[in-house]
Amino acid sequence: MRILVLGSGVIGVTAAHYLAEAGHEVTVVDRQSGPALETSFGNAGEVSPGYSSPWAGPGVPIKAIKWLLMHFGPLVIRPKVDPAMISWVLKMLRNCTEARYAVNKARMVPIAEYSRDCLKALRAEIGIQYDDRAQGTLQLFRTQKQLDGTAGDIEVLKQFGVPYEVLDPAGCIGAEPALGNVKGKFVGGLRLPGDETGDCKMFTERLAEHAAKRGVRFRFNTTIKGIATEGGRIAGVDTSEGLLTADAYVCALGSYSPIMLKPLGLSIPVFPIKGYSITVPISDAAGAPESTVMDETYKVAITRLGDRIRVGGTAEISGYDLALRPARRATLEHSVTDLFPRGGDVSKASFWCGLRPMTPDGPPIIGKTRFDNLFLSTGHGTLGWTMACGSGRVLADVISGKKPDIDVSELNMSRYA
Template identity: 60%
Template sequence: MKVVVMGAGVVGVTTAWYLARGGVEVTVIDRQPGPGLETSYANAGELSYGMTSPWAAPGIPMKALKWLFMKRRPLFIWPLISPTMWVWGLQMLRNCNEGSYRINKSRMVRISSYSRDCLPELIAKTGVEYDGREQGTLQLFRTEKQLKASKADQEILAEYDSPFEVLDRDGCVAVEPALAHVRDKFVGGLRLTSDRTGDCRMFTVSLAEKCAEAGVEFLYGQTIQSIDVENNRVVGIETEPAGRITGDKYVCAMGSYAPRVLNPIGIRLPIYPVKGYSVTLPVVDDEGAPQSTIMDETHKVAITRLGDRIRVAGQAEIAGYSGRLGPHATDTVHYVVNDLFPKGGDLSKSEGWTGLRPMTPDGTPVLGSTRLKNLFLNTGHGTLGWTMAAGSGKAVADLVLGHKPAIDFDGLTAERY
């Protein structure tokens, strides 16, 4: 059996690895010249098992309005003349209630918890290098109001058996010593002890090399022109410049670009590209740098230690498929890292980046089978592609291979739309 995987980001490459382990012939196609060059390239670096939750939550509409008027705001909305954007936004608003939030979160946790269990085995079998650390995530609260509001999150974490610690100032400094220099800027934190950190692109490149050694064929620089369908089956993919690529089964792992190739064949997914920003800077003082990940609750910015680098990522910009990195685009992430870790890194040598997060209105990715008998989906992971890659990759690969997946696909497939 031959399986064609569309997309060479962390989700597509991880899916290919599990398929190859299952003994089938695998071809991966991507329009970029190498693996992990889209959303996987410079994300926050968090494996956020404890912070797995949908953006659509009770109270978010009011918070979003407040964010729009902040000087260093975490949310930008450009009012485009785009029915797709506005329909997606309305669908998200409809999910901003307690009932939908709990359903959506339970679906997402199902995937991320499974991914948390799969990743150590994958790393042990492959020996991939990715600047990984296992020191958790510290959600940092600048106000007492934020600290009190975290009790709702604590209840949900306890409900899903996700370990955490509530820390005062001294507790925060104990796990992140560099915060001692700015202890007057926060009141406490919530530490998610099962979270990991690591460079997503480094992982993707390393795993792609292992895949190639196992016989996986990678065809880069290939733009998908169309997917050909006959008798309720995919019979080929027309690409430029390689031409027609065929297989027995197909997996779409194209993130934000999945709707562009699936809509023409009648599979309509409410996935919208939400732009995020990051900067990566070298560590110049280890004692003044973060040791793991700190999430600044006020600005929704994550600061992550990746070996001898610091990755600072955040913001959400709703602006369609724009890849523009404007002159002031990274001002907020610059501000936050300089505010909390002024001695840790060299901002004058920072590298800016922007990428598109494939967001569904309910937060849950779209996995599994479709109405076409040999087409499967592994897309729409939003900000959690790195977190969910191992679990969703293994589960979808098992489905393609005809094995019973270890997780239930109820509520995860395209049928929910």
């Protein structure tokens, strides 16, 4: 089949790769000048199936109030008269129950675990390199209350067979030696040895290059204006370069997916949640993290990417606003300099923000729509990098009429009906 993929972030490019591997003729369309130039550009760098959990969970509404009042708080809300924002927040609050959390978590973990396996297989198959490390992640607790509160998370890890280690301060330093410089600032940690790290932008660029050699065509600098329908099917995509047609279409436009789908009568509860990052050049390798350290107090991820440290965090609910706000940079700088004071020079850091496509329940939206030749892969939130390869592989199977290796029937948009 001829397949048109809308979007060249990590979700779109991995889908294109696996579709081409399945024998299809694939074209990727994007308004940017190259792949991974929006949300995939500067994320935290974690491939973390062990942390694949919904944001909506028991106790989150109360925690949110505390986060909003913190000086270096991880949550920011900029209220506006926006029906989509209000609807999304209300739907998220409805998912903050133990029962719904359990259902949503059970939908997220299999695709995340499968995706990590697909990434490993892809790495072995084509030798792709992207400043990757497979040294686990460490969730670092500054208070005893945080450490004591891990019982529920550990039960979930046991339920899904995810390897973990509960560490005292010495164990944390053993996993991340540079923490020895600040050993009075934490009481313990939860380490997930199966998690990985890597530069998502670098991965996406190199996979796009590989896909192009396999025949995938990339049409950059091409603005998507709308999707045309005829007789219950997608007839083509209206772009700045004219009407593009195919046999099947994949919408992988991240936070912009609902805008493109709404004129078709398709409503998906995906809303942009803004995240920030700084990328810091390493000045002292011995003082930098070895892998990823999650600063639980500020909800900040500090990740080693080659000769750089990527520091990512903040959930800002402000719509499609891409303004870089100095207060958010201050939070990221505070966390990394507090835990790794010798690691990098924050005065030379680059500052970035991106829009995470979040669903109110947590799992992504992957699969069919009521149009028999339109498929979705969006709504991955903070886990697009974690779930990318698995999402691309199962979508290629669905489009090809094959049974995926895992059950993804509860990931399609019909769960919102």
